[in-house]
Amino acid sequence: MVDQRNIVSFWLLLLLFLLVLESTLEQSQTPSSGAERVALLELRSSLGLRSKDWPRKVNPCFRWNGVTCQNGRVIGLNISGFQRTRIGRQNPQFSVNALANLTLLSWFNASNFLLPGPIPNWFGFQMAALQVLDLSSCSVIGAIPSSLGNLTNLTTLYLSHNNLTGQIPVSLGQLPGLSVLDLSRNSFTSSIPSSFASLRNLSVLDLSVNNLSGSIPSDIGTLVKLQYLNLSSNVLSSSIPRQLGNLSSLVDLDLSFNNLTGSVPEDLSGLRSLKNIIIGNNLLGGLLPASLFANLTRLESIVLRHSGFTGILPDVLWSMSNLRLLDISGNNFTGMLPNSSSNVNVTGVVLNISQNMLYGNLTAILRRFSVIDLSGNYFEGAVPDYARSNVSLDRNCLQNVLSQRTTAECSSFYAEKGLTFDNFGLPNSVQPPPATGSSGKSNRKTIILAAVFGGLGLLLLVVGLVVLLVCTRKRGATNQKGDDVGPVPAEGGASTPGVVINFSSLGDAFTYQQLLQATGEFSDANLIKYGHSGDLFRGLLENGVPVVIKRIDLRTTTKRETYLSELDFFSKASHTRLVPFLGYCLENEHEKFLVYKYMPNGDLSNSLYRKTDSEEDGLQSLDWITRLKIATGAAEGLCYLHHECTPPLVHRDVQASSILLDDKFEVRLGSLSEVCAQEGDTHQSRFTRLLRLPQSSEQGTSGSLTSVCSYDVYCFGKVLLELVTGKIGISASSDSQVKEWFENTLPYISMYDKELVTKIVDPSLIIDEDLLEEVWAMAIVALSCLNPKPSRRPLMRYILRALENPLKVVREENSGSARLRTTSSRGSWNAGVFGSWRHSTSDASGIPGASTYKAEGGSSLKQSATTGSQGSGQNGEHSSSRRRHSREIVPEPSDVQDIVRSNQD
Secondary structure, three states: OHHHHHHHHHHHHHHHHHHHHHHHHHHHOOOOOHHHHHHHHHHHHHHOEOOOOOOOOOOHHHHOOOEEEEOOEEEEEEOOOOOEOHHHHHOOOOOOHHHHHOOOOOEEEOOOOOOOEOOOOOHHHHOOOOOEEEOOOOOEEEOOOHHHHHOOOOOEEEOOOOEEEEEOOHHHHHOOOOOEEEOOOOEEEOOOOHHHHHOOOOOEEEOOOOOOOOOOOHHHHHOOOOOEEEOOOOOOOOOOOHHHHHOOOOOEEEOOOOOOOOOOOHHHHHOOOOOEEEOOOOOOOEEOOHHHHOOOOOOOEEEOOOOOEEEEOOHHHHHOOOOOEEEOOOOEEEEEOOOOOOOOOOOOOEEEOOOOEEEEOOOHHHHHOOEEEOOOOEEEEOOOHHHOOOEEOOOOEEOOOOOOOOHHHHHHHHHHOOOOOOOOOOOOOOOOOOOOOHHHHHHHHHHHHHHHHHHHHHHHHHHHHHHHHHHHHHHOOOOOOOOOOOOOOHHHOOOOOOOOOOHHHOOEEOOHHHHHHHOOOOOHHHEEEEOOOOEEEEEEOOOOOEEEEEEEEOOOOOOOOHHHHHHHHHHHOOOOOEOOEEEEEOOOOOEEEEEEEOOOOOEHHHHOEEEOOOOOOOEEEOOHHHHHHHHHHHHHHHHHHHHOOOOOEEOOOOOHHHEEEOOOOOEEEOOHHHOEEOOOOOHHHHHHHHHOOOOOHHHOOOOOOOOOHHHHHHHHHHHHHHHHHOOOOOOOOOHHHHHHHHHHHHHHOOOOOHHHHHHOOOOOOOOOHHHHHHHHHHHHHHHHHOOOOHHHOOOHHHHHHHHHOHHHHHOOOOOOOOOOOOOOOOOOHHHHHHHHHOOOOOOOOOOOOOOOOOOEOOOEOOOOOOOOOOOOHHHHHHHHHHOOOOOOOOOOHHHHHHHHHHHHO
């Protein structure tokens, strides 16, 4: 009993000691100056900071977020990304006068915190201790006060992504300790101050995306500690100063998108630490000196596009061991490719030499590159096997390749160089004229008669079909779009027949002023891209949340009411695989705005190969695990639209750019402006099947109907091929554009031989035996999606299960071997993927659409478990439920070859 009392006493004493220690520490961190405490409270009020971050009744140094004290004095403030109170959001201002009383403040970070207003002039007089000032993405306006040149202790100055104007103050050159100066993405004019030559400790200088003019000061060559120099997207003129070659510490150099003239100086070879050089999109010209790259052995990225270069490419460019990107497109380079494969063993290298005047045969040097664009040159001869995958070959003089130059054009080019052009096998070669004479006249008469009678017969047939179709439609007409007709509520703007929107279930109603502040008045610097349904802008809300804002100009768009359909969709749809919809702004008559959550990794089209900040890898390719994760996530999103919504919804824009990726590469489907209910009229497809009318390749071989789920499946198949092969742009191309690529690729997807698929796999992928089987399985699933007959493509729910269990596609379920099975049972998900190749019951477009969406639980578009989703899949689904004991199967190999042959026809 005594021992227990001693133990309790010990713990009580320890607790008391800790409380006293905490109180002592807190007292030691209490602002010793009453003026500083008052200053913090004033700052809290003027900025409208929430009590959650800066609670009033506690010690600021000890409990306030972002406040750093030393010896009872405030030395640092970080309010980056803080949210304002409701009142503070109503009238945000650059109101920080209280900072003047924090005399020992050494760093102030307000990045991504809205401070609309000019930088106070007193900053340079009353904040003498300041070392770091970060006001990036704060919506700051006006000019930079010249008084900032008095902050002699300043080492870091971030003012990027604002609306600053005027000239860059010469006084900034008076900051001897400045190491980082970032003034990018503003609207500065005039020239680069020559006083910057005095910033001898500068390591980062970023003046990109402004309106700077004049020349690049040659004195910048004296900044020997400079590691990052970005002057891109200005209107700088004159030539590149040779003094830049003195920057021996420089790692990144970007001078692109200017008006620079003259030739590239050979003296730049002194940039021995350089990894990335971008000087494209200028008015340069002349030869590219070989000596320039002789000592640049660490180069990873070389971008010289659209700059007027001529002559022969230096041989040294083909043997750089660290190179990951070589883009010399849009110049006047000539000559032939070196006839060597090079001993450099690298992967993930991108080569773009398009739109030049290169000629000759394709050589083994191309083996070292994983993504290649050779289009717009004069290459001749046959295309070797290693140059058929991930290669763009349009507008050359190659044999047996579509979309090539004419024989006359190629012959003329080679004749000018004193060479003979052999046009054997050129698809566009000029054919001899038809023979003349009596036999020719007789043949022409026969052809004319046949055409006349054939035309009359076809006309009668078409008239009969139209009459039959009209009669059938009168008996069973349905609303093809599946939308109710009714007025839009007042807050939704103008009434639009066909759409009823429940605004109470949508996100926030933003004001136009909020969106202006978030995007810097929709500046070009925040423009992401021009979308087909609206322009997309990057923005930052006043609470620090990054967003993407779509601006729809009703005066220019041809689809004026598309945004209402999208609002209708988001008011009823809810799924983790859809891009999060945050709100809208409909208060302007001619412009409407939709707000989405920002996806840090962009979309699949720009993430498959992406530049990184890593010192080791300048260009990184997605690994196979991530690619499979993306494919599965996209399938989940499409499965929701096809099978959990009533009626089934069709995305209609499935491609790599529609597959958005968050910070963990989780998929969120975007580009949802084209979503519609599945086409409900089945009669047209029945006539098509009856008469075996040819299908339109422009619609994914699915005829003129894109509003059917089978069309999404076809497009998803192209996405899967893009993931397997790494061929960028396949999913965004029409069938006519990729027909030849299909012909050269699909034969390598075979159920008989796993190793064949290695000839088309993205060379940048590092895969072992097990992963190769997954790649093989995905390729086979892609092939099934690309079936020319829509009715024989698998349902999305079967595709999802196949991607979740890829090894079951190519292995026997309980066997460790990869022995193929060719049973024809239809009682499993595997049969659902492949069984329809032989057992087609109806076209996938033949599902009558209901008149409205139905939501289960009032929040999501869940479909009843007893409701069928697509025509031919219903029987297979019931069969699966009755035969759960059936083992997983794969299609008979002959079916695979049928698909290849069908795509080649």
